[in-house]
Amino acid sequence: MKKFFKWTGLLLLTVTLFGGALGAHEWYAKKPLFFRAFLDRTLIKFALDNPEILTSIGVLDGMGFKGHNAELNDDSLEKADEMFVLMREVREGLLAYSDDSLDESQRLSKEIALYLIDGQIESEPYRFHNYPVNQLFGLQSQFPSFMDSTHQVNELEDAQNYISRLKKADVKFAQNMEGLIVREQNNIIPPSFVIDRVLSEMQAFVDSPAEENILYTSLQGKIDKAANFSDADKSQVLKNAAEAINQHVYPAYQSYIDYFEKLKSKAGTDDGLWRLEGGDIAYKQALEFFTTTNYSADYIHETGLSEVERIQQQILTILGSEGFDVTDGFTTAIESLKDDERFYYPDTDEGRAQILADYQTILDEINQSMGEVFNVLPKAGMEVKRIPEFKEKTAPGAYYQRPSMDGSRPGVFYANLYDIKATPKYGMRTLAYHEGIPGHHFQISISMELEGLPIYRTLSPFTAYAEGWALYAERLAWELGFEDDPYDNIGRLQAELFRAVRLVVDTGIHAKRWTREEAIEYMSNNTGIAESDVVSEIERYIVMPGQATSYKVGMMKILELREKAKVALGDKFNLADYHDAVLKNGAVPLEILERLVDQYIQSKST
Structure with missing residues (x-):
């Protein structure tokens, strides 16, 4: 768990303290000298551009940086377009490292990275073949869940950042609305039951007074647990939170309620992707x-x-x-x-x-x-x-x-x-x-x-x-x-x-x-x-x-590979070693997992 801290700290501090030398080169170069630096730098740059991810991993907080906790991600279509451009640039960067220059682990890292990126690039024409606001997930439920379960409040600055995020909810909802409108224009409209479910959820969310909303009660509970807030600070923070909910959060939800109420007349009862143009390809993907x-x-x-x-x-x-x-x-x-x-x-x-x-x-x-x-x-x-x-x-x-x-x-x-x-x-x-x-x-x-x-x-x-x-x-x-x-x-x-x-x-x-x-x-x-x-x-x-x-x-493949290893190794088979072979490389595509298990079998056979 210290991995992200270690590499973020190393790269950022190296650039800061030794700017213009090796650290700056590894951070800014199109092709860093070290393949690992290229991979980690790519992910770190992505994280640094996504304040909600930074809050989730909590690393910068431990380094004394908390400004990101006052911000929300940029969910605009323009930002999404930039991500597809970035993926192509990262792909080009990966291919700049020849397999001959990499060791076995690095080649596997390159292969997995290309697998992920190629899949995303291939899916770009069908990026709107989904329903991002639905009864299971979506901004309307993820925003309060994120604020409740992820945004920590241990001191006054944390509470002020919490309120800052509440005040930016209307911007975030407006950005996500851009994608909903594109889908509507392309006749990608959720089935009627989905609209009914999210309307019921959102209406219940805004019907309660701000002081009874989870965004308020969660903050209140966190402040109580922190135990280092003065009564005056606590009172002011909670007052500001209620105002932010009433002036920014509830209007954002109401805009979605109004939109989906109008969308209901266009919704049907067919449910599968087959009903959408290109839906068969989207489902195959x-x-x-x-x-x-x-x-x-x-x-x-x-x-x-x-x-x-x-x-x-x-x-x-x-x-x-x-x-x-x-x-x-x-x-x-x-x-x-x-x-x-x-x-x-x-x-x-x-x-x-x-x-x-x-x-x-x-x-x-x-x-x-x-x-x-x-x-x-x-x-x-x-x-x-x-x-x-x-x-x-x-x-x-x-x-x-x-x-x-x-x-x-x-x-x-x-x-x-x-x-x-x-x-x-x-x-x-x-x-x-x-x-x-x-x-x-x-x-x-x-x-x-x-x-x-x-x-x-x-x-x-x-x-x-x-x-x-x-x-x-x-x-x-x-x-x-x-x-x-x-x-x-x-x-x-x-x-x-x-x-x-x-x-x-x-x-x-x-x-x-x-x-x-x-x-x-x-x-x-x-x-x-x-x-x-x-x-x-x-x-x-x-x-x-x-x-x-x-x-x-996935289960059938893991069992199939375990049986394959048992048959091949006989008395040499050890369950803990098999679990090592499955787990020690992190999550991988199943075809790569089979290759890794084959390598484990070969290593134990000699």
Whole structure:
């Protein structure tokens, strides 16, 4: 986690103190002498141009620089255009380093960087084939979440910077509106249900008095915890915050409410990318990006159907052995399980608090045994929190927030507690292993803490790798004996079934012209999860084409490679060493992962 601090400090201080010498050359030269300097400099320059990223990583704060915390990112179309120009320049810079001049690790860094950049350049003609304001994410929910979870307030300057950002919300919203208008002009309009969801969310956000808004109450809570504010400063800061919310934030939201109210008349009920001009190409690109494969929509769809059948049979076998009637098939049997009240917590504040406590117990328990199957363990801590109530109704069942790179903020497993029926006790272990240990928290934190790699390699956004690992982690926990209870094992299989169903419905919606209702029906009949989860999941796939296919594709590849290594190495196979091979290079495309595992097999065979 100190990697970004170390390289940012080195480059910036070298330029400052030794300007005109080697440091200045490495910072300003079109082709720095050191390939690592080129890669890290590129990412650092990008971060320095994005104040919200600087706040997230927290590095400059530790160096005494806080001015960026008063600013928000430039989200204008002009800025986005500049980014595509920059990507082409970076690509040219990468190609200036011949493979012969690089060592093996550097060649891999170059290959991965080109993979990322080429994918982005290829997607430029379809950059507007999405719905950036939707029920899951978008400025309307990300802005308050960022201010609440990321902007730290430890002293008066931090609070003043917080208010400065509130006052700039209207500019940020106006910049994002530029892209919405371009999409409207190109008939890229969200389905009607998306508009209904975001309107409901935003209207609820502005309906409360400023003093009850999360932007106010979060600041108030941070000031109280800081404990070094005078009463006069606290009173003035909170007064200024309320004024900023009323004068800048609420008008920004109202402008979006007015826009989407007018847009509703143009919205339809077709949901897939197929309905947009060029949508078939956009979806193909989405599948390639998220799975890091060339798998076709048809192949993914058929694989999903096959996996659904296989996993359902395993679940039925366990249910039958536990006395459930399975003669009427999967749907009836799983409904009986779902209706069993012994598997649910009380629908109360106390019940929800107990869920969070039990999640933490599950994670603490498995964490004690990880040294047996991992040679490297993350240094970063993690905690469990509830998804903020203002957005949990349309949020996913859970998600993970990575720790800060400077170590000041742990990783967080956010659990959705809106619908108590969506948290059956038999599913909790699997979810905790996926989001936390040894899932996302292990993979992401270990990646962030790797030494000797360019910064970007510790942050690479390869979803099939990351989500594939998290799904693999569920299976690994079971293999290690942490889900011996047959119902916990059903929870694990149901989670894997859920990801197999995703292969079917995602491709069904975007390539096979399924309606939202058809997809909901298929997922309901084939998973047995709470209906509230089914609806939010299907609606998620509609606004995030291809992303849901990455989990099962990635897991299947990691398991396939593990079996390949077991067969090839026999008695020489060691699970911790295999995990090293998978994790020690950070997130990578699956085809590169296979090559790395092949190299691991070869090294252990001699």
